[in-house]
Amino acid sequence: MSGSQAMINAFDPSKAERLDDRDRETVEKRDRLLGPSYRLFYDQPFHPVSAQGVWLHDAEGRRFLDAYNNVPSVGHCHTRVIEAVTKQMSILNTHTRYLSDGVLDFAERLLDLFPSALDRVMFTCTGSEANDLAIRVAKSATGGSGIIITRLAYHGVTETIAGLSPSLGSGVPPGRDVFAVDAPLDPRQGGDVAAAFALGVEGALAEMRRQGVRPAALLVDTIFSSDGIFSDPPGFLAPAVQLFREAGGLFIADEVQAGFGRTGDRFWGFQRHELTPDIVTMGKPMGNGYPVAAMVSRRDLLDDFGKKSRYFNTFGGSNVAMAAATAVLDIIRDEGLVENARTTGDHLRNGLIALSQSHPIIGSVRGAGLFIGVELLRGGAFDRPASQETAAVVNGLRERNILISASGPNANVLKIRPPLPFGIAEADLLLSTLDSVLQTIPVA
Template sequence: MTTSPPRDGARPILDMNAFDPATTGSAAVQRRLSNFGAASVLFYRQPIEMVSAKGAWMTAKDGTRYLDFYNNVPSVGHSHPKVAQAVAEQIQKINIHTRYIVPIVDTYIEALKSHLPEPLSNIAMTCSGSEANDLAIRVAQAATGGQGIIVTETAYHGNTGLVTEVSPSSLKRGSLPPHVIAVPPPSRHHYGSEIAKGFRTSVETALAEFARRGIRPAALLVDSIFSSDGIFADPPGFLTDAVATIRAAGGLFIADEVQPGFGRTGEAFWGFERHGIIPDLVTMGKPMGNGFPMAALAARPEYLDRFCADVGYFNTFGGNPVAAAAGLAVLEVIRDEALQANARTIGALLQDGLREIAAVDARVSDVRGAGLFIGIDLSDEHSGRPDPDLTVRVMDAMRQQAVLIGAAGRYGATLKVRPPLCLNEAEAAQFITCFKTALSR
């Protein structure tokens, strides 16, 4: 259990292969830095200026076409025509807040609810996953009367003030506040083969520490595929015991589906479904609008009732009709193009190919995940220790072959594979070939 960000060689995720502002960049880079200042986050030491994107591909200003294995926001494919058309048509009709009734908003919410467990019948629309997680924490604290939040040690849940406090991976210095405790993620490194038992024990230890501090627990908050921690999906069901433990202590379970949701894991529409549990609160965002900014909190009505009795909630842009049109189009594309099934099929092909590489190259120390959300651990072939320097070299070598990919995990030594759900067999094979080449450089 940790109460502060790890510093034993750990690397903040946004620092992995990031542009060094001290170096000389192009005029476009300098323009960005002058506008964004210290808040600028650019990928690669030589940033790419993009001009267009379609399907699983992005095109740079110099004409290079990049196979995108990094961006999980345009999940049904970059610039999907059905989403673009829905947005264009709706914005020409009406786009206003939810204090007026515009039928497409309720049509969308009902379509979204058809993918959720029945108890989660109330939806609060927001504009970002950060807002959704911020609201979920506030609802959990109001519903339970507690303040304590349990997260994992390299978690990222957003960037509002409240949510940054429960995002250890965001903190470059300092400690987590007393009401937040970070526990090790559900990995074999920490728990061996007893993932469910070990993770439950970590939650129990955190609860005991809260008791020592005189803090009542409010929630266990996890990204249900633990993407920032390095991607831990298996075995299915390992979350069940930990969820039962937090509920027995009077807290709630918040499933952060901002990254694993909307069919990405292949086997289920939501990450929590793989564990056979019904959360108390579910947050979602990123792929929800395929690039149009929208997010939401799904809640059991009794919890939202308690929160709204004291504070209430309204979001000017959350749930606007254009967002609803984008979201409805995304759900229809996932259904009509069988993208959840495609994630399962193509994801299995990718994992098979990656495991073949791992069988002959000790530097690929683990391959794990579900559907089109896969983690590839890279390690020193002699010591077996995580090798973030190798990870950066591989990312650079992949970029040289026009493939985009990012990193995750405590040490930044896990390649995070999350291409658009429309990825096809040829594109998956191209990735495998490029990865082999990158390891040989």
């Protein structure tokens, strides 16, 4: 895979003849029925038939450890989510143009998880829709149009948001008045991460001024995901955000991946940075697979938009979506999943750092909680990414029944982002299997 259609860890359809009959036929059927934009993961696509907790199963009864999927955030097929959805589906499932207690009870509960300045919520179905709405609100509230994103950002698939997602490749038309800045540095590269990132934002602001573009939004992941998993040091976003706000723009925190306790320290990724965003967007883990997403902001920022436009999202804030999202909050609390993300995440990162002693290809271990990036480097040099080796590790783990993926501009960062109930035993299995796989990787 190369050029504008490249996707990290994508299956190469020209190699379909290597697959067994069943998978090859399924791949052919996909090609015959689905649009050609669809991509599969892995050299050998994965074909699950059931799942439970942190495990997925294939038709041959093999079980696969899920160290990648963040949507089944409280675990695949969690009984309490299923019960909540089933119960509410049997009672009522309508929309926000009727009065409903469920949407308000959930809104209250969700807003309680935010700093008090963030006092209003709007519901969508997907993170893409939440980010799209956030951009509409930011443009309306600021009167500006300039958006800053990172160079390999991914924020979603609507036309507007695809234009803010350069990780989709050069074939996707970039949005107007969009300015890309370098992702944060790895702290091990030396230099001041916060100052370097702020410098990038300052440069983009200067370019906006030169072009006569008024700033609207700085939109970033609070743990940078597609850019290569950048998380540290805590607080590094603050100077860039301050600069951007002084220029009249708003800070949108994309919590689609970092949110809902994944970072293990607090509930939201932005809390690592000791700042309060102007707008927060969230999605994937919110309903544990039931489509529900949201945007949280402040009344004063939403007022102008609300005067100019109504907003109705047919399924957004529906009774069932709210029941699923309520169950997820209950489970995170009752099962101590933020604590577990911290404990298991620390154990896993420490284990990865220990592994780096015997496997010098492990150049850096980043992340927080159960959102972990492992950068593979040749000779420990950040300018010598071990891209092929990373692909070999991802596929080697998949052959040994563990699912992860990769990230970053050079596709050399292992992306480990399991469901939150991932425990110490699973972390140890991942570590020992990774150790075995790394032993098969030739040292460059």
